[in-house]
Amino acid sequence: MSQTDDHTNNDQVDNGHVNNDHVNNYRRKFLGQLAAVTATGALGSGLVLNNFAQARPADEAVSSNVRYGLLIDTSKCGNGCDACVKACNDENGLQGFDRPETDAQWIRTVKLRDKSTNRTVSLPMMCQHCEFPPCVDVCPTGASFKRADGIVLVDKHLCIGCRYCMMACPYKARSFIHEELTGQVQGIPRGKGTVESCTLCVHRVDKGETPACVEACAKDGHKALIFGDLKDASSEIALRISKEASMQVRGDLKLNPGVRYQGI
Amino acid sequence: MQSTFITNITGIRTALLSLMLFCLPAFAGVPTPDIPKGKGDKCVEETDFMRKNHMELILHQRDETVHRGIRTKKHSFKECINCHAVKDDDNVPVDFKNPKHFCNSCHTFAAVKIDCFECHASRPGNDKRGHGKTNDSAMSKH
Numbered sequence A: 001m002s003q004t005d006d007h008t009n010n011d012q013v014d015n016g017h018v019n020n021d022h023v024n025n026y027r028r029k030f031l032g033q034l035a036a037v038t039a040t041g042a043l044g045s046g047l048v049l050n051n052f053a054q055a056r057p058a059d060e061a062v063s064s065n066v067r068y069g070l071l072i073d074t075s076k077c078g079n080g081c082d083a084c085v086k087a088c089n090d091e092n093g094l095q096g097f098d099r100p101e102t103d104a105q106w107i108r109t110v111k112l113r114d115k116s117t118n119r120t121v122s123l124p125m126m127c128q129h130c131e132f133p134p135c136v137d138v139c140p141t142g143a144s145f146k147r148a149d150g151i152v153l154v155d156k157h158l159c160i161g162c163r164y165c166m167m168a169c170p171y172k173a174r175s176f177i178h179e180e181l182t183g184q185v186q187g188i189p190r191g192k193g194t195v196e197s198c199t200l201c202v203h204r205v206d207k208g209e210t211p212a213c214v215e216a217c218a219k220d221g222h223k224a225l226i227f228g229d230l231k232d233a234s235s236e237i238a239l240r241i242s243k244e245a246s247m248q249v250r251g252d253l254k255l256n257p258g259v260r261y262q263g264i
Numbered sequence B: 001m002q003s004t005f006i007t008n009i010t011g012i013r014t015a016l017l018s019l020m021l022f023c024l025p026a027f028a029g030v031p032t033p034d035i036p037k038g039k040g041d042k043c044v045e046e047t048d049f050m051r052k053n054h055m056e057l058i059l060h061q062r063d064e065t066v067h068r069g070i071r072t073k074k075h076s077f078k079e080c081i082n083c084h085a086v087k088d089d090d091n092v093p094v095d096f097k098n099p100k101h102f103c104n105s106c107h108t109f110a111a112v113k114i115d116c117f118e119c120h121a122s123r124p125g126n127d128k129r130g131h132g133k134t135n136d137s138a139m140s141k142h
């Protein structure tokens, strides 16, 4: 099922604290924005406020007032459960070619073992949607980019398949498509010679929905994954990370991933 | 310099192509493309405009969608596919491999190769007809 990565936890917990500053920054910024939103609500129709948590209009560009992220509570992960991986494969039409080393994989289950205690924990690992993404830094074509709302994507029209980003990513989050593909899902373009990784189900998020993995995990009753806007102080994810301990995997790299974990 | 040259070539090619398409009736005896009709009364823009400029609209919308998350339907590639789907005898939309596919009907005639469908679905819906298998085998990677 998984690789055993030996990450010691102490550094990361420390970094959990460092990153609380980020969170506090988000909250401060948010309060400013909230005043603006309330003003709009008062001036315009009451609907503006009601729509606040809903989908952005289709003609409106993504905004950096939002930063999407995931919170993954590993203690809620069902033993051997791979509902999120299956849902991801299905949603995005990821095909296998019986070549496990190279088959596309946007989420994988990773086992972490604390060397000193031998405690192992299994967690889903996908693109961590870093605030300072090394994949973007190294990309020679501008194909790897970070959307204003923090979602890191590959513009496959620009990708030349050099795979620098795959080497730069500390989380092994990216896959390269080696085979010619057919039968792609409409709205999820994928093709030979390009690199890809978790898009946070950007096509669903843009409609105001949650990523497929989050939905599948909740449907299975685990609720180990929650998705939301880290900058919206009233969102479930922001509330949880402001009250409960959470951390970023390899937080010592200071990439400030948008994906946070609990129970590791 | 070189890019201007290429732009010029593309410009000339587009102009010639448009000329060919507009003067079709004038080429008596020359086989002309049989372009299937889309759904509805008319396209999102004038047909003449679309013949010359559809690629520009798609290119613009592609950047807007991928980078800025703008998903308006008017110039969306997905909506082109949905509206211009050509059904086979079994009432199933054909894919780009089929010569009857809307894009094919003209691109084959004009000998302009496109690579949109190396990545994009060439027919409506989330169909898995082309899929060999799901990538469950990949789940054991690493």
Ligand code: SF4
Pocket: A126, A127, A128, A129, A130, A133, A134, A135, A136, A152, A168, A169, A170, A171, A172, A173, A174, A197, A255
């Ligand atoms: S996890 Fe890897 S692919 Fe994702 S943003 Fe970070 S460096 Fe890039």
Ligand code: SF4
Pocket: A135, A138, A139, A140, A141, A142, A143, A144, A154, A158, A159, A160, A161, A162, A163, A164, A165, A166, A194, A195
């Ligand atoms: S493989 Fe594509 S996305 Fe990755 S660095 Fe090269 S051009 Fe950029």
